Amino acid sequence: MVVLGLTGSIGMGKSTVARMFAEHGVPVFDADAVVHQLQGPDGALLADIEAAFPGTTSGRGVDRGALAERVLGRPDALHRLEALVHPAVALEREAFLERHRDVPLLVLDIPLLFEKGGWNLVDKVAVVSAPAEVQRDRVLGRPGMTAEKFERILSLQMPDSEKRARADFVIPTGGTFEETRDSVRRIIACLSPAHDS
Template identity: 70%
Template sequence: MIKLGLTGSIGMGKSTVAAMFADEGVPVFDADAVVHQLQGPGGRILPAIEAHFPGTTGPAGVDRPALGAAVFGRPDEMRALEAIVHPAVREERAAFLNAHADAPLVVLDIPLLFETQGEAQVDKVAVVSAPPEVQRERVLARPGMTEDRFAAILAKQMPDAEKRARADFVIPTGGPQDETRAVVRCVIACLMPQSGG
């Protein structure tokens, strides 16, 4: 099995690219989706989050604005939250890999792959990238996003140029989706040459 780490900064189109891999029949582990599930209604880490951050969870799961307010700009609290979330995500990833043990290729969609030294867990890395103006337009179109929040998120992420330099593959998303899909297919063909592309 080849484990391909898929990463990219905010607004680069990573979710779109992950869906393209899934469309081609490649199992995709979406770390963000798993976090949403773990923190959603009945999520298994809710009790630990509520214990550390009282009043941030309810019947609908984590109250994102409340939890965000509890950790934003507070590194110690952010680390406390990560200490709850990250081990649970690692367990879910192990279960995913176990369930797809026969797959020749799997994609691990990990937003902060380089920032969390996650490249050691994968065989190859694909970085999703778009021009800065495209990224900015996409991100600022999101509900509740502001220039300040965007700047704060970017400050926590490794610069796109550095991610591209460290990647085995760069998947561009600034142009038509057909072009992006063609690159995704090339990456799959490159990693699974026995499939005949």
Template identity: 60%
Template sequence: MIVLGLTGSIGMGKSTTAKMFVEAGVPVHDSDAAVHRLYAGAATPLVEAAFPGTTVDGAVDRARLSSTVLGNPSAIKRLEQIVHPLVRADANAFVEDNRGRGSPLVVLDIPLLFETGGRNRVDKVVVVTAPADTQRARVLARPGMTAAKFAAILANQVPDAEKRRQADFIIDTGKGMAVARREVRRIIDTLTSKAEQNTAP
């Protein structure tokens, strides 16, 4: 089974691309969704202990947490030390479950793949990209987003050019949905044909 890492900087279209893999029948582990589950479960007491007042009714309040840690590198690092091991354990269980099912390919959707040393957890990496002006317009259109917040988020991410340099595959979502969908199909065909060759007698 091939484990494909899917990543990309904020606003590049990674979530939309992940849905394209799902639509094509490939199991996808969504790290953001895992964090949402953890923020309503196992991570809640750990986050509250580290950042008092950031949980409400037994769940992490993302807005409160964001205002507490954003722009504070030491706080972000402390939060990552809590959350990342829990997300990795969730992803590992997902991989092993699909390995047991005989899946030829799975995708780990990891927003901070390069930033968190996730390269060694996957066999191949696809980076989702888009022109900088397209990225900026997408992000600033999000509710509650500001130019300052966008800049702070980018400051904690490996630059897009460096991600593309390290990628095995690149999908440019700035070229439209149809092009991105074709690229997803091409990547799936390339990797599953290799998986079949590796298991051939």
């Protein structure tokens, strides 16, 4: 089995690329989706997050906006949150790997792969990348996003140029969907030549 780490900065189109891998039958572990599940209604982390950050949860789960305001720009608070989230996500990831141990290729979609040492979990790394102006337009088009919040998020992420330099594959998302799909197909063919895409 080849484990491909998929990463990319905010607004680069990583979720779209992950779906493209899944559409070709490649199992994808979506770390963000797992976090949403763990923090959603009846999520396993709700009680611990409420204890650490009072007032950030309800019956609907974690209020992600309120929690973000409590941790962004506060390294000690962010570290406390990560100490709760990362071990829980790791357990889910191990279960995913076990369920798919017989496949030739799978993808671990990990947003902060380089920043948090996740490259040690994978055999190859693919970075999703778009021009900075495209990234900025995408992110600022999101509900509730501000230029200041975008800059704070960027400050926590490795620069795109450095991610690209460290990647085994770069998947461009600044052009057409078909161009991006072609990149995904080429990576699948390269890493699992027998794969029927």
